[in-house]
Amino acid sequence: MKQVVVAVLGACGWMGRVHSNAYAAMMRQFPRLGAEVVIKWLVDDNEAGAHEAARLLGVARVGRDWREAVADPDVDLIDICLPDALHFEVAKAALQNGKHVYCEKPFTDTGAEADELVALAQRTGVITRVGHSFPVNPVHQLAREIIRSGEIGDITMFRGTQHVDSHGDPRAPFIWRLDGELARTGIVGDTGSHVFSFMDYLIGEVDELVAHCPIVFGERPDVPGATYGGQAPALETGRTRKVTNPDAGFLICRFKGGAIGTIDFSRIATGKRFTQRYEIYGTKGSITYDYDQITRLNLFKLSDTPGQQGFRAIDVGPEHADYRSFLPLPNFGLGYNEIKMLEASKVIASIVSGAPAWPTFGDAKRIVALVDACMASHASRQWETVRN
Ligand SMILES: NC(=O)c1ccc[n+]([C@@H]2O[C@H](COP(=O)([O-])OP(=O)(O)OC[C@H]3O[C@@H](n4cnc5c(N)ncnc54)[C@H](O)[C@@H]3O)[C@@H](O)[C@H]2O)c1
Helix, strand or coil: CEEEEEEEECCCCHHHHHHHHHHHHHHHHCHHHCEEEEEEEEECCCHHHHHHHHHHHCCCEEECCHHHHHHCCCCCEEEECCCHHHHHHHHHHHHHCCCEEEECCCCCCCHHHHHHHHHHHHHHCCCEEECCCHHHCHHHHHHHHHHHHCCCCCEEEEEEEEEECCCCCCCCCCCHHHCCCCCCCHHHHHHHHHHHHHHHHHHCCEEEEEEECCCCCCEEECCCCCCCCCCCCCCCCCCEEECCCCCEEEEEEEECCCCEEEEEEECCCCCCCEEEEEEEEECCEEEEEEHHHCCEEEEEECCCCCCCCCCEEEECCCCCHHHHCCCCCCCCCCCHHHHHHHHHHHHHHHHHHCCCCCCCHHHHHHHHHHHHHHHHHHHHCCCEECCC
16 A cells, blocks of 8 residues: 655645545545555644644644755655735745645645646646645536536526625724735635636636636735634724735636636625525526535526426435545535545545546646736736636
């Protein structure tokens, strides 16, 4: 059995914990992977937290400096769960050291950086993958199969939306995600990129778009230790910080295949704790999806008997291998953490087989190109060509 030695960078954050828990449970959850996954390093600025996690997970090494783990010859896979601005530098160093790289989204801040990493990854021949996790849910594999089979005909329209309400309250404190230095593209790279990942996975490339991506709240309370999702300010400090990246995005796009898309996303949808939906219309039918019913796809077909037409709810169940990895019965529901486990298992499967899987750095480059075009269009107030 192949051993895959992993270093998790940013191990004490939200994603770092999700990824390391996925590796720790992987061999029991996915016994047919044919790999023994060993976490060798947990790296985080929060050294005490990393030590505690290492004790609980039986991890050998803890560090504050990601460079040590990246240079370790024992390590096969560098898993990047650091804030966005660090992704490019860390991924580049990992690729230069011949490591496989699994990087959280957005994997770079600009298309130029994405080009550089894609070229580097091609030269080294390693496995790369970006954490655009939502399409990994087997319900979207089903949507893709239906679309590719031609069952709903030629795609004419896409509507996609994803909102959180982490910053709908103007009193919600400043966190790194609102800092243009640490997250250059704000909600566009953060949440927009999730909608873009559905577009890439299900529909295909976009030719051009026009976007409005405003900063809605120009400043926020500066509360030391504030974390994502901490709804109200823990204390009034009287200090504020400037928000330097977009809070929301609204766009219209034209896909290469001719379909039109309308997309909106934000972090300011007060009361909408987490909303993710898409609607895909074709010449023979349509598909709709709503995260509130996480493993359900709604399918409409014009070929159904007139008078009996309507949306049919399809709940993915154990007939889909990825669902069966967790549950023997349909409609028990998969959760976000299980979908991240599936994603991590696919990284390991790619390393074992040598077969890359969507979204590689090369695929995610198209998603970065959409983010780039949104930022350019917001600045120019014009339609922009997407540089795929
Ligand atoms: N795929 C998804 O659904 C999803 C969800 C959430 C976050 N993300 C992405 O994951 C990444 C991390 O987000 P998060 O929410 O886990 O953030 P977080 O703030 O919870 O965690 C980041 C961690 O990195 C550590 N850190 C920061 N700078 C460091 C440095 N220089 N060296 C070592 N450690 C450092 C912090 O101490 C923290 O523990 C982001 O790029 C984000 O966009 C993806």
